[in-house]
Amino acid sequence: MARIVMKFGGTSVANLERIRHVASLVAEEAKEGNEVAVVVSAMSGETNRLVALVDALDADSNQGTAIEDEYDSIVASGEQVTSGLLAIALRRRGLRARSWLGWQIPLRTDMAHSKARIAEIESSAIGPSMKAGNIAVVAGFQGVNEEGRISTLGRGGSDTSAVALAVALKADRCDIYTDVDGIYTTDPRIAKDARRLNRIAFEEMLELASLGAKVLQTRSVELAMNNNLPIRVLTSMAEVGDPNPGTLVCHEDETMEERVVSGVAYSRDESQITLLRLKDKPGMVAKVCKAMADANVIVDMIVQGISKSDSAANLTFTVGKRDLDKALAALEAAKQSIGFEAVKSDSDVTKVSVVGIGMRSHTGVAQTMFEALAERNINVKVIATSEIKISVLIDAEYTELAVRALHSAFELDKAAPPKVSAP
């Protein structure tokens, strides 16, 4: 007997038919004698409907007034409905189940409405209820703050709810059901020979999650890693009894395959900014970064080029696409204090990355990568590296070509030799 947390996203509970199907998957785990908590998102489309109501009102005057507290109370109703419906569907299958809202557990958060962070999850009520044989159906994405108001964790927050709940409940495993059947070596829409990975290390998943692979929310992976909680990503579309191994996200020494690179990720949400003829003196990059931080813009890749003049340089960096206008305005305002001659920007770029914990102990990854790109005449504009990834910024039109070239160069279409035997 194990204690497990299962999480179902919006498309998995999109309508009553899907909710009944989820009930059948949950019933299967319960039948095997497991203690089960289920975390659910709002029915797909419901959160958007509620946000649209708020946005329409928000278009009225007095825009400055904060409304995030009410936004949270409104939007959290979506998960409230799904949790109740799934509890009913489970009872209709003869199981004992009850819904838990964020404030009922309570799942306590900080005061940052609409992007709250979990402070603490109380397990003294929900734990005994599960032990007594009740399936706990938990409304994801929501908590309660110290003022007793409903808070939400931000988009994708249900993953974090599920992992945090699993940690609080000392669960053996957290199963994230979604509309894909696992984590792939790259986007199967681009590379037809992309393979589902049986296992992936937390660190790799973290790089992939933050690089644009939208399967798991970054914070949920961090939380699982810090608490050594294995996450399984699998599809909610499989029928009961169908094989549905998914991908296990776990610590490195448990990963199955001996390979250097585990996946190729890409993100189109990039804009490149270049400052021309920047006065080359100490503290110049810091000034640029401060201007961006003050404007609430996150700087990602950053590279300093040599200008033809001795006392000036070019500085290139990337920001998220939707932050570009904000970034340019902030730079214009700080032009004198930073000291540069001109600014150029380009939003027609993509960041492509190879990720793998094997890179820590293997050399030659960069060489393989740049050779593969050079062979296809793909020009690299910016390079950024970390211990387990190499990212390049390229022209957007080469995205698919680059992804396929790298996927093939690292032989990701082929299974690597096993490192440890499967459990």
Next chain:
Amino acid sequence: MARIVMKFGGTSVANLERIRHVASLVAEEAKEGNEVAVVVSAMSGETNRLVALVDALDADSNQGTAIEDEYDSIVASGEQVTSGLLAIALRRRGLRARSWLGWQIPLRTDMAHSKARIAEIESSAIGPSMKAGNIAVVAGFQGVNEEGRISTLGRGGSDTSAVALAVALKADRCDIYTDVDGIYTTDPRIAKDARRLNRIAFEEMLELASLGAKVLQTRSVELAMNNNLPIRVLTSMAEVGDPNPGTLVCHEDETMEERVVSGVAYSRDESQITLLRLKDKPGMVAKVCKAMADANVIVDMIVQGISKSDSAANLTFTVGKRDLDKALAALEAAKQSIGFEAVKSDSDVTKVSVVGIGMRSHTGVAQTMFEALAERNINVKVIATSEIKISVLIDAEYTELAVRALHSAFELDKAAPPKVSAP
């Protein structure tokens, strides 16, 4: 400066345009220096949408299992959304406002899910918040029970929320905004010369509410009467500044008009049951009533007729239309123990009533009523009276004719002489 509670039903908050309009009405009261709490229902159609989701799941097997706790949690989300939206709309007008859910106040109820009764309303948080200048926007219809689960008060429960809140907050007045501009002498769709009453006594309103005039929920009127809280019924469709006097529901000695009968009500939700040749011995009616109570059927009008035989009688009574099948099944099962020969039923009947506290001190009401009906050849099947009302059961096809005849016979189209001057 007064403290007032304003309540808006589903049609008054049906869409964002109506919610903005409600905000303008609330703003007007706040601008006059009043401390304001607003109780809102779900946007019209929303509760039905949520109930339909539950009903569709409920059609699955294991029908016996109670699901009212989850029903409450699901359905209460409708008011949660409206309260947040109205709080935002008020802030967008430059006012300070925040939403309060049932569990946040808390509004405590008993354990009867889906038809809970209010046990206690805590005013120690909401009261000071209002005093500090915040408009309290309260989700109607919902509370929290001693197990910390969401409970709902049953259909129309938002009226009761509003009145109970007004009592707890020691409000000066509770204004119920609805889609009609007050209480009428009868249904204006039937009698074109129906008049809006300026004032009506609690007792009269109570009879009208329970007789099928759907403007106010019975429990809310009882609660207001017991706590001597004046209720004003007025339309939410009026523009700010338009005259909108509505109808004040208050204690008898404050009522404006000196008249015997205040209104004519009717209810089509009646079924007539007649037990033929019932053995006429002591306790026989009690046996019938017990059979109905055991089947959870409420018996309304009841009359015992004389049969041709000396030792037998006919017993006629009415039940709600949707309880008829249940009632007939229970009677069939108890046929031997009650002791009757046959049962007849008729659902094609209407109950028409005249109501007025003046009947306490005036005679002749019954005579006027039966003469008016006899003149139109309307056959009276059952009669029931209380201190301030006379009800008759008639064939449904005579409904409109009877209502108009009585409205005219008691001169309800004409204003009566004032008893006290208007305030």
